[in-house]
Amino acid sequence: MFIAHRAAESRVFDALRAAGFDDLTLAQCRIGQRLNPAGIRLTDLAEQARVTKQTAGALVDELERAGYVVRRPDPADARARLVMLSRRGERLCAAAAAELAKVEGEWRAHLGDAAFTQMRGGLLALREITDPYR
Numbered sequence: 001m002f003i004a005h006r007a008a009e010s011r012v013f014d015a016l017r018a019a020g021f022d023d024l025t026l027a028q029c030r031i032g033q034r035l036n037p038a039g040i041r042l043t044d045l046a047e048q049a050r051v052t053k054q055t056a057g058a059l060v061d062e063l064e065r066a067g068y069v070v071r072r073p074d075p076a077d078a079r080a081r082l083v084m085l086s087r088r089g090e091r092l093c094a095a096a097a098a099e100l101a102k103v104e105g106e107w108r109a110h111l112g113d114a115a116f117t118q119m120r121g122g123l124l125a126l127r128e129i130t131d132p133y134r
Contacts, residue, residue, distance in 0.1 A: 008103045010070075015099035021092050023066050027095075032068065032089070034133070039072060039082030048133045068092060098105045 001114055003042065014079040034048045046056035060083050063069045068089040072082035085093065127134045 004107075005070045008100065011103050012096050016092065016095055017096045021095065024068075024092075026063075028059050028063055028068075031056060032063065032092075035069065035083060035085055035089070037085070039074070039084040041074065041080055042083060045083060063089070 009026075009029075009099060013024075013029060028129060031045065031049050031051070034045055037080070040048075040121050042056055043053055043061060045060070046053045051059075060069060060071075064071065066088075067086055070086045071081045071086055073084045104116075104120075111119065
C-alpha cells in the first residue's frame, strides 16, 4: 500500500508542478491534504497531519503567502481562526483531483474493473478502523 501511495503522491505532485503550481513543497501538499471546504483550525490540522502546531503554523504561513489558503474567523469561536482554501487553492485541488483520476484510471486498466473496484472499496472500508479523522 505504501509503495502505491507514494507512486500516486509523486505523480500528483509532479503534475501540480507541471501545471504551474511550482512553488509548493511536498510538506505543504501533505498538510494541504487535510484541509476541508468548511475550514479547519490550526490545532486540528496539526493533530490530523501528525505534526507540531509550530510546524503546521509555519506550513500554513507559507501556503497563505503563496495564496493557497486564507485565514478567517471561526464563527463558532471568535478567538479562533479557520484555515480555508483560497480560489488558487481550489484550483490546486482540482488539478490534484484530475491527476489522481488519471492514476486511478491507469490502475483500473492494469487490474481490471472488478479487482480495482474491490481494492478501492476495501481501502475505503479500512478508513473506518484506521483513520480517526475520516
